[in-house]
Structure formats: structure tokens, C-alpha cells
Amino acid sequence: MHVTIEQADTAIRAARDKAVELGTQMCIAVVDSGGNLKAFYRMDDAWVGSIDIAQKKAKTAVFFGMKTGQIGQLSQPGGSLYGIEHSNDGLITFPGGIPIVDADGVMSGAIGVSGSTVENDDAVAEAGAKAIGKTELPAHPWRT
Numbered sequence: 001m002h003v004t005i006e007q008a009d010t011a012i013r014a015a016r017d018k019a020v021e022l023g024t025q026m027c028i029a030v031v032d033s034g035g036n037l038k039a040f041y042r043m044d045d046a047w048v049g050s051i052d053i054a055q056k057k058a059k060t061a062v063f064f065g066m067k068t069g070q071i072g073q074l075s076q077p078g079g080s081l082y083g084i085e086h087s088n089d090g091l092i093t094f095p096g097g098i099p100i101v102d103a104d105g106v107m108s109g110a111i112g113v114s115g116s117t118v119e120n121d122d123a124v125a126e127a128g129a130k131a132i133g134k135t136e137l138p139a140h141p142w143r144t
Helices: 005-022 049-064 068-074 118-130
Strands: 027-032 037-042 097-101 107-114
Touching (some): 005 107, 027 049, 027 118, 037 049, 097 118
Antiparallel strands (some): 027 037, 027 107
């Protein structure tokens, strides 16, 4: 199951509302479970450089089924995923990318947000993801 365009729109609206509440301008990307762009929104005055970052955060979250901040913790020097950001035509390994998980525990897509501090990016992404689903996949024996 992929995130629908209606769900993507709902996630973007919720994320945009959170960005307005925080007083920041964001780029917000929603991808389907294959990492393909489903919807994108660039707020007025959001950084041009954040367009690519938001999309890569969403792809990173869906490719690995975890929040980008978690991948960042694992990819520090000496970490088990050190250097992973150079794979898949470039990943983003700091907060702001979050999987979107449906009621059945299936990852239907992900949201990526960029344009402010990583704390704000993460809060805005969380608001968008939670508007249409959960943000954590159920435990699986093959997932570390």
C-alpha cells in the first residue's frame, strides 16, 4: 500500500501548520513506499537548498524504515553505518525524515522536511506523519 495523494496532502497541511506555529519556512516532501515523490510543498521564502534535502530525508526514511536521526546516530565515525550517506545517490542522516506507517503496520511512505534547525525539521515532519499514520514500524527479526 502506498500513501495516497489525499494522505500526502493531509500530511503536508499538518506539517505546514506546525511550521507556521514555529515561525519558520519549510520545504516538505512526501514519498511513497518506493521512495518516489508523491507530493511537495515549498513555503514562501523557504531555502532553495532545502528542496533537495527534504526529498532526500524522505527517501532515506523510507529506504531504511527508520527516522533519519536514528540513521545519523548509527552513521557516526566508528558506527555500524559509517559512510552510508554516500549510498543511494546521497542520503541525509540528520533529523527531519520520518517513515509513515499505516494502521496495519506497513510502511506506506515517508515525509522529509528541511528549512530550519534539525529540531524544528523533526517536529514539523512528526506533525505531518502523525496526521496520517504512525511513525514506527513494528519489530521484525531482520531489522536491527
